[in-house]
Amino acid sequence: MIEKGRISYLELALIMYATVVATAILYIPYVTSQHAKRDLWLSPIWGSLSGFLIVMIIVKLSKLYPGKTLIEYGELxxxxxxxxxxxFIYLFFLLHDTAIAFREYGEFIESAFLHKTPIIFxxxxIALxxxxxxxxxxxxxxxxxxxxxxxxxxxxxxxxxxLIPDLNVKNIFPIMQDGIMPSIKGSIAPHAWLSQFSLMSFLIPFLxxxxKVMKWGxxxxxxxxxxxxxxxxGNLLLFGGIISNLYFPVFEAARFISVGSFFEHIESMxxxxxxxxxFVQLSSFFYMLTLGTSQWLTLPSYKQFVLPIGFLIIIFSVWSIPxxxxxxxxxxxxxxxYFLTVQLLIPVLLLGVAVIRRKRSNSFLP
Known part of the structure; x- marks a missing residue:
């Protein structure tokens, strides 16, 4: 096996949590509010359906092919x-997805703090x-x-x-004023982020x-x-309707904090x-891409690919997003x-074919 290390259930859950949430908490409020408006807090609940479904599919595949990742049992x-x-399609998507994650990180740091620093630096x-x-x-x-x-x-x-003194509960009302559809439309982005639980296939073999992988997933x-x-x-109660105009509402919320006259301006913190x-999110993406590429090429180790793939990620992060x-x-x-097509349909395809092949092979047994 290429990877000799082992992780616990808790570490798997935390790695997947970071993979999804680290950038979601920055971008999801703005993106969701464009469709859901005041009902943006409901959208992740509808988006959870993709997460639960993909975890069930990936865990089922891991039980059918124990010790294998998606790259390995795809060939089987x-x-x-x-x-x-x-x-290859999945790995190319993962390269693009990783590049997007690095670009999201870079755009936030540049916009919020390092205004004059070229994003490639x-x-x-962080890639290094x-x-x-x-x-x-x-x-x-x-x-x-x-x-x-x-x-x-x-x-x-x-x-x-x-920020509790500044939160206004009235901002949440009226709930579902225009029906359920705005919050469902707003769930498109949470669906995409939660579809990244397909990446669990790269972690389960090393538990x-x-x-109890299903439970922790x-x-x-x-x-x-x-x-x-x-x-x-929290952002809705603080900003109300203007949240749809704020790219990074969590960062803006931190600027509102003022406790007495000594604890304020903590946005740098x-x-x-x-x-x-x-760092955990980007390292996880980076690791899964490197591991998967080495498995696709049937190499004995992934470590010699770390720097070349890191360089490729940085190039893609600049090239793929104008x-x-x-x-x-x-x-x-x-x-x-795009996310759902690759991260949901490919596992569904693999599980469907695997189940059909198992049933056919069993039907020929005496």
């Missing part, structure tokens, strides 16, 4: 040629840090998730705790125990959805702690359908 299910083609610096973690293996990323994410989560809860989905609901609701969560405005627009239009 579809045959060598077709399996290689499907796996921002993404390049992530490369060190990826070279260390899945255990390194799992330990980072265990240490960093509780700190990041506590920080975001405290932001809205400090120390495979018995579902727990991670629930935690991700609750975080999105909490962030969307928010960025510093958010980078920890972003501007910040186009990236934001894509999040609410074409990107969700």
């Amino acid at each position: 299910i579809l045959g060598r040629t077709l399996g290689k083609i499907i796996s 921002v993404t390049g610096s 840090s992530c490369a060190i973690a990826v070279h260390g293996g899945i255990e390194t990323i799992g330990r980072c998730a265990t240490i960093f994410l509780p700190i990041v989560l506590a920080l975001y809860i405290l932001i809205y705790v400090f 120390t125990n495979q018995q 579902m727990f991670s989905v629930i935690a991700s959805v609750l975080t999105m609901v909490f962030i969307n609701l 928010v960025i510093a702690f958010w980078v920890l969560g972003g 501007s910040f405005e186009e990236m934001i627009q894509g999040m609410g239009t074409t990107m969700p359908f």
